[in-house]
Amino acid sequence: MLTINSIKNGIVIDHIKPGHGIKIYKYLKLDEADFPTALIMNAVSRKNVEKDIIKIENVMDLNLAVLGFLDPNITINIIKDEKIKEKIQLKLPEEVENVIECKNPRCVTSVEKYVPHKFKLVDAEAGEYKCEYCDEIYKINTL
Incomplete structure (x- = not known):
């Protein structure tokens, strides 16, 4: 089993439709980032459903409208001191x-x-x- 350590401070983009994580990863230009990132594809969730996950060991501005457009089922978790401080559920933007x-x-x-x-x-x-x-x-x- 693959183990990805938790992040101390940053963002976790969770519940991405399987196979779409790379599109979001590239949209956020994380392939050019100078801080730790992780793209996990086809991970099995507790509900026994596959999903992609992006972990970002950094605080950055995200355009929630665009992310909601790319995948309205995404959940954004803001991490501080290795704990979820805020959870944002996205939807299709108006x-x-x-x-x-x-x-x-x-x-x-x-x-x-x-x-x-x-x-x-x-x-x-x-x-x-x-x-x-x-x-x-x-x-x-x-x-």
Whole structure:
């Protein structure tokens, strides 16, 4: 069995969908970090379900909206003195900006490159977002 020691002060990103940990790891640019990090893939949880986990031995700013968009089932644990000080349960954000790119060639974002790509959540259960400018619908599992 693989053993990863606990961290003293930092962040644990838990309950990541199996296989998606690497996407979040790269989004956070942890592959370029100069502090200890761990990416654990396909770990078995107490519920006997596989998950990915990221451990970061450092305090850093996280964009919770983007992380919630990437995987709404994530739990963020803030660790201080080897104990969980705060637990944050993520969900799909109501709005995302410059996370999804509108693919509609008639959208203003296709012509005017300075216009930010803004999407609003229209159906949380289906994971559907709508472009604020052209009403194009995107599902998060198809991106």
